[in-house]
Amino acid sequence: MEYGILLSAGNEVDFMVHGLFQYSFFGHKVWITTTHVSILIVMLLLLGFAIAANRAMKHAKEVPSGFQNVVELIVEMLDKMVKGTMGKNASKFRNYIGTVFIFILISNLSGLMGLRPPTADYGVTLPLALMTFALIHFNTFKHNSLKAIWVDKCSPLPPWLPIWLPINIISDIAVPISLSLRLFANVLSGVVMMALVYGLLDLFALIWPAFLHVYLDIFSGAIQTYVFCMLTMTYIQNAIGDGEA
Amino acid sequence: MGFDENFIRGCSAIGAGLAVIAGIGPGVGQGIAAGHAAAAVGRNPGAKSDITSTMLLGQAVAETTGLYGLVTALLLMFVQPLLP
Numbered sequence: 001m002e003y004g005i006l007l008s009a010g011n012e013v014d015f016m017v018h019g020l021f022q023y024s025f026f027g028h029k030v031w032i033t034t035t036h037v038s039i040l041i042v043m044l045l046l047l048g049f050a051i052a053a054n055r056a057m058k059h060a061k062e063v064p065s066g067f068q069n070v071v072e073l074i075v076e077m078l079d080k081m082v083k084g085t086m087g088k089n090a091s092k093f094r095n096y097i098g099t100v101f102i103f104i105l106i107s108n109l110s111g112l113m114g115l116r117p118p119t120a121d122y123g124v125t126l127p128l129a130l131m132t133f134a135l136i137h138f139n140t141f142k143h144n145s146l147k148a149i150w151v152d153k154c155s156p157l158p159p160w161l162p163i164w165l166p167i168n169i170i171s172d173i174a175v176p177i178s179l180s181l182r183l184f185a186n187v188l189s190g191v192v193m194m195a196l197v198y199g200l201l202d203l204f205a206l207i208w209p210a211f212l213h214v215y216l217d218i219f220s221g222a223i224q225t226y227v228f229c230m231l232t233m234t235y236i237q238n239a240i241g242d243g244e245a
Numbered sequence: 246m247g248f249d250e251n252f253i254r255g256c257s258a259i260g261a262g263l264a265v266i267a268g269i270g271p272g273v274g275q276g277i278a279a280g281h282a283a284a285a286v287g288r289n290p291g292a293k294s295d296i297t298s299t300m301l302l303g304q305a306v307a308e309t310t311g312l313y314g315l316v317t318a319l320l321l322m323f324v325q326p327l328l329p
Contacts, residue, residue, distance in 0.1 A: 016323070182309045184316075186312060
């Protein structure tokens with residue numbers, strides 16, 4: 001209990017983040033945790049894939065074969081997803097959305113490799129959602145005049161009567177919180193369920209937990225990745241679209 | 246505060262149990278979404294993939310409130326913020 005929120009170890013059933021190494025950062029006690037280790041492994045995996053993909057695309061052939069096929073398939077799929085939601089703004093955001101999509105997907109799937117998924121730590125999902133938040137408001141101010149933003153923030157009532165302004169601001173602040181908590185809680189519920197199965201039923205957990213892994217890690221993880229990226233794109237599209245309508 | 250530690254632990258467990266009742270709402274909501282999606286596929290089988298992806302997106306968003314309850318329960322059970 002002394003490690004603070006979500007850092008404490010359970011007894012038999014273990015799904016918590018563990019502190020591995022403590023150091024002092026400007027007088028604060030800071031921990032290197034298991035999340036850092038698993039995020040490092042995920043990053044190394046992605047880095048290796050990126051280097052291999054870069055090498056494959058440097059010697060790209062007219063008719064793709066082998067690894068080049070796989071890379072083109074992934075890029076085309078991500079492009080199609082971004083284009084389907086964002087239309088003509090897709091070219092500016094497909095790099096960011098593609099990066100976030102691949103990172104969250106591999107993070108969620110890393111439960112299969114025996115790691116604790118990095119996205120089951122609120123310290124990982126909150127920054128992701130805060131990046132979305134920053135992008136939303138950057139694009140709002142870039143594509144709309146200040147007057148249009150003010151009218152929009154007072155929206156159900158006329159702009160000279162800003163009674164709804166605080167409610168609209170609260171609903172803006174709720175966006176990153178709900179985005180991050182959705183991803184966090186979904187992955188965490190999978191982690192807790194698998195820890196309960198392996199911790200309490202270790203004699204009977206023979207083959208059937210594989211099906212739970214298929215649902216909780218692969219299906220749920222992929223759906224939540226898709227939802228996170230989809231909502232990010234929709235919010236950004238709304239922020240841009242107001243100015244052009 | 247005159248309560249001993251075990252009383253607070255027990256009350257935390259009861260609160261965690263009450264918090265996961267929040268799971269009823271998403272269950273009903275996801276069922277409604279799946280039912281309407283099934284009806285939509287019956288009416289227009291050609292749009293099956295679009296309907297399925299829209300349904301899954303809506304269900305994942307509807308799930309959020311239940312997950313808030315789950316997070317509250319987990320916090321009450323394992324982080325135990327109410328203990329002095």
